[in-house]
């Protein structure tokens with residue numbers, strides 16, 4: 298198994314003033330499944346291509362197992378990239394496409410045939426070898442592309458937006474397939490997505506990228522509970538952010554003073570208080586409670602969402618539907634921000 | 645894809661035959677004349693047959709073989725150079741954005757907009773200085789004026805559809821740059837090269853004006869002979885020459901329709917996949 302290290306990795310495309318990728322420092326453990334997450338155009342594909350050796354590095358290093366590979370050609374890296382649009386070679390049938398990498402490695406024909414058949418079975422395309430790629434659906438093309446990459450048993454698998462072009466029901470299937478494959482082949486895998494839910498569902502760790510910069514690299518839970526900035530918090534669907542001032546374990550805001558747990562990394566002074574909608578409780582407790590006006594009640598099936606307002610600030614909360622206390626829009630109610638669920642961002 | 649499976653209906657056949665008759669019909673006498681000695685109006689076929697026209701063509705005095713050879717050499721050279729220059733130029737225009745691209749496009753298009761005569765006068769003066777006028781090389785160079793833009797524009801169309809990610813995908817699967825070119829790039833752009841090359845060949849093969857001006861009547865090509873014999877009223881000889889002149893066009897027409905029909909054309913630049 299192979300680890301990947303990116304050291305101060307930079308890429309500025311020729312003729313472009315702004316770097317597409319700026320000073321990436323990143324360590325991916327052997328066999329890990331990591332997601333590159335970020336809005337379109339933030340540099341995800343560019344980073345993948347530098348790991349694959351397909352695009353040159355402007356500055357910085359790419360290391361596999363601690364060995365610098367900047368100057369190693371893509372065909373020698375044993376890193377396979379699977380593109381968003383599958384890129385099946387049009388004049389080759391499915392079996393020829395899948396066997397391409399083996400042919401390039403001069404694998405004997407009978408072994409090639411055997412391994413191609415094996416891998417097609419794994420991606421549930423047994424017997425599709427003679428089809429032309431034009432006869433396949435999007436999901437099938439994706440699986441052929443995956444098989445073509447896996448058949449050569451790469452050290453590193455790079456998947457560029459593997460689920461983006463698929464219908465919703467196929468997406469779940471493909472996600473499971475990727476997880477299965479990752480487990481079975483124990484291959485270090487990086488996949489790119491602009492969808493935070495997808496990243497959370499699949500990845501061990503997420504590298505969040507904004508505007509060519511790596512802004513946070515951690516386990517997915519941390520993005521919800523410990524976002525490093527307001528923008529990250531909002532990217533992960535949380536707008537419960539209120540400005541305040543921290544002094545010890547007390548944060549004073551427009552909606553009152555709240556107790557926070559000791560040991561939060563933010564220093565005393567101006568901060569932003571962040572709390573997940575599902576962490577807010579609809580109850581009156583000893584501390585951190587305040588009364589607010591319910592603006593909206595939205596029934597979402599399993600969950601019910603309340604929007605409420607206190608001192609000009611609008612909060613968002615989600616509660617399990619079978620536990621709601623029966624408030625309606627227009628009611629006043631007590632809300633509590635549990636002390637141990639509050640996170641602070643320094644301003 | 646479905647087109648190949650569709651059976652032509654009777655109506656289709658009537659249209660096909662109509663087109664073929666109206667295109668090829670007028671050419672039929674052309675193919676009979678070279679073998680006729682006397683053929684007068686009401687007769688459907690010549691009254692006296694002869695191969696005199698072909699004997700004359702084979703005779704070195706007629707300069708026909710020399711002209712065919714010159715035309716062939718010039719057209720082949722022009723085609724090769726057009727391909728060698730037009731493919732990279734087309735790639736640059738089709739795939740890359742760069743400063744001054746609009747200007748370059750204009751320059752490449754210019755020869756096909758500005759009348760060839762106007763340009764050639766100026767070029768002639770320069771070629772005289774360089775000792776290129778009245779030479780085969782000079783004629784080759786001047787034929788490139790219309791063919792390179794043609795080649796470049798048709799290749800830029802191919803490359804605009806071409807996805808360079810296919811090359812990267814091949815590299816990442818273990819193909820060297822060399823193999824990638826032959827297995828991935830070439831098949832994708834080959835239909836474009838072949839069409840471009842064939843038309844470059846035809847443009848050169850049929851070129852009269854540029855050849856006369858730069859070749860100064862010393863480089864004899866087939867179109868030159870055709871023009872000079874046009875006044876001779878020798879129908880048998882003229883028709884024989886015309887057949888030779890038409891031959892590449894017919895071969896190429898046949899070849900293109902075979903080569904570029906169906907799947908292969910849709911694969912130009914991998915555009916539709």
Ligand SMILES: Nc1ncnc2c1ncn2[C@@H]1O[C@H](COP(=O)(O)OP(=O)(O)O)[C@@H](O)[C@H]1O
Nearest residue numbers: 310311313317336337338339340341342343344
């Ligand atoms: N080949 C290229 N040449 C010039 N600029 C590029 C090229 N590829 C990508 N870019 C630019 O680099 C930035 C990052 O692109 P990319 O890595 O494709 O983003 P993402 O995959 O996150 O959507 C974008 O601003 C894009 O326009």
Ligand SMILES: [Mg+2]
Nearest residue numbers: 341342343457
């Ligand atoms: Mg991308």
